[in-house]
């Protein structure tokens with residue numbers, strides 16, 4: 001988050017968690033919330049809120065893509081829209097242009113409120129680099145694994161074909177690029193216990209990192 005929003009001189013930290021699709025960002029965030037009592041803001045949750053039934057953004061989506069993207073209750077058919085946008089960069093960019101401003105605004109408002117009572121806030125932002133949201137956070141954790149394991153976890157979790165999974169992975173910045181811009185990288189190819197150990201270690205460094213930043 002920008003210095004003015006976070007407050008210069010205060011030892012408050014906004015930690016951004018990103019990575020590729022299905023690399024384990026939510027798994028890291030849930031553990032942080034449970035083990036270290038950190039409040040979590042999730043960009044995917046906010047993106048869902050943006051398209052709640054009856055919302056203005058959902059209405060624009062319906063006009064743009066046609067009535068087939070809504071079910072009989074007026075809710076978004078997420079799988080249908082996913083198949084449209086993950087195979088078409090122009091349509092994906094249009095969708096993002098509708099949703100990302102709302103997500104960004106909510107992240108700022110909610111983080112400011114939480115920082116009134118907490119020293120740290122975590123933002124889970126899958127498209128932190130792609131959607132130019134790096135400025136919202138002080139430091140970045142990237143959760144990573146090998147492409148084959150990423151695809152197999154994605155296919156298993158979302159019941160996708162290999163082609164569908166590849167389309168989703170390829171609609172994001174390569175993980176190798178995200179790793180280059182990370183302050184800390186997690187290898188999530190092992191067990192959950194392995195991952196939790198890495199998180200505990202990294203969390204111990206967050207305070208030291210921010211003390212250094214604030215004293216510069």
Ligand SMILES: CC(C)(COP(=O)(O)OP(=O)(O)OC[C@H]1O[C@@H](n2cnc3c(N)ncnc32)[C@H](O)[C@@H]1O)[C@@H](O)C(=O)NCCC(=O)NCCS
Nearest residue numbers: 020021022043044047078081082096099103126127171172
């Ligand atoms: C296309 C949609 C309806 C598909 O919904 P679905 O329930 O299948 O996926 P879900 O929203 O749970 O997202 C799962 C993961 O997909 C990846 N993803 C989502 N949107 C995008 C995108 N525009 N580009 C690349 N990857 C994306 C992220 O890694 C995310 O964590 C949905 O992903 C969406 O509305 N995307 C646009 C909003 C967006 O960019 N969200 C990302 C957070 S800012």
Ligand SMILES: Nc1ncnc2c1ncn2[C@@H]1O[C@H](COP(=O)(O)OP(=O)(O)OP(=O)(O)O)[C@@H](O)[C@H]1O
Nearest residue numbers: 020021022023024025026027153157188190191192
């Ligand atoms: N170390 C692990 N061992 C086995 N399975 C794991 C591990 N870490 C995560 N998973 C599983 O991999 C899948 C993806 O994890 P998770 O949902 O945390 O990813 P994500 O990065 O938040 O995904 P998305 O980009 O879609 O939001 C889930 O089914 C999760 O249970």
